[in-house]
Amino acid sequence: MDGHTIKKEITTHKLMSNCPVCNDDSSGKFLGKVNLVFGTEYNLVECLHCGAIYFDPLPSVAELSIFYSGSYYDFDKSREEGKGMAFARRLKRWKSIGKFVDLGCATGFFINGIKDHSDWDVYGIDFGESAVRFAREHLGLKVVQGDLADAHFPESFFDYVHVNNVLEHVLDPVALLKECRRIIKPDGIFFLSVPNGFNDSLDLIDFWKEEKKPARTKSGHIFFFPARTLQMMFRNTGFEIESKKTYSLKRGFRNIGYLPRKSNWKKICSPKESPEETAITEVLIPEQKKKHSDFYYKFRFIQENLLMIPGLHKFGLDFQFILRPV
Numbered sequence: 001m002d003g004h005t006i007k008k009e010i011t012t013h014k015l016m017s018n019c020p021v022c023n024d025d026s027s028g029k030f031l032g033k034v035n036l037v038f039g040t041e042y043n044l045v046e047c048l049h050c051g052a053i054y055f056d057p058l059p060s061v062a063e064l065s066i067f068y069s070g071s072y073y074d075f076d077k078s079r080e081e082g083k084g085m086a087f088a089r090r091l092k093r094w095k096s097i098g099k100f101v102d103l104g105c106a107t108g109f110f111i112n113g114i115k116d117h118s119d120w121d122v123y124g125i126d127f128g129e130s131a132v133r134f135a136r137e138h139l140g141l142k143v144v145q146g147d148l149a150d151a152h153f154p155e156s157f158f159d160y161v162h163v164n165n166v167l168e169h170v171l172d173p174v175a176l177l178k179e180c181r182r183i184i185k186p187d188g189i190f191f192l193s194v195p196n197g198f199n200d201s202l203d204l205i206d207f208w209k210e211e212k213k214p215a216r217t218k219s220g221h222i223f224f225f226p227a228r229t230l231q232m233m234f235r236n237t238g239f240e241i242e243s244k245k246t247y248s249l250k251r252g253f254r255n256i257g258y259l260p261r262k263s264n265w266k267k268i269c270s271p272k273e274s275p276e277e278t279a280i281t282e283v284l285i286p287e288q289k290k291k292h293s294d295f296y297y298k299f300r301f302i303q304e305n306l307l308m309i310p311g312l313h314k315f316g317l318d319f320q321f322i323l324r325p326v
């Protein structure tokens, strides 16, 4: 059976616009209804050409800014700085100095850890106004508020581009990858962590099937990229994969049914009942948790890496890639 025959059989939904990932204009597969802020409803669709799963139509900038107006920077300062310290060691083994940018840097504790433990020049970008203000005023970091294009970095500027759980939140993920390609040096490293869209979308799809109510995307994911979609996006934006890993296995097993779901999963997917509840609750200045020894953070970093398995697997919730420009 060729691709076109399959397409005819499962076409169920006329898309409001072309696929934002591959620009295909054919119909998509309807997977369910989803919700972002109070009173909104979107179709969750799967592009029959590239496999991307996304909100159709995409939310407006206004809806997204309502969603993020409360921010969600509940990062533990010591943990994030410890992670930065462990990351600095990895960077120094590669190059003693260089330029590093963290997209989605939040309050900046992670890059602050890198700055304090290496001679690397660090930059950050985040949407959250209050987080950016905190990073600048309290940590003295070079952080830009907005999206990557707003920063207007020069071409081939960075040795290391770090993008951690951002791609699934933005309105134009392909433009984001292209901009990363533009600002990275020809021998640079692009670190990308992104949910496994196949696994990450299962809660929303199952909630819709069981409850017949739109499922709320709790962390604001509006795109869900299966492995093959990501691989196509990297090829089309000028990157090749150096390594690929799967992690968050326990949560992934729950979504796929290998382990029982947490009892409150439906509550998490339930749309909010009033406009006031719609934004993510703000926890800007994180609670100061216990500070551990340097050894502890190094150990945690190694441990986290040991819990990742090589390759891209449907049963894991998250992927981590090391990409190189081509």
Ligand SMILES: [Zn+2]
Residues within 6 Å of the ligand: 019, 020, 021, 022, 023, 024, 047, 048, 049, 050, 051, 052
């Ligand atoms: Zn597509």
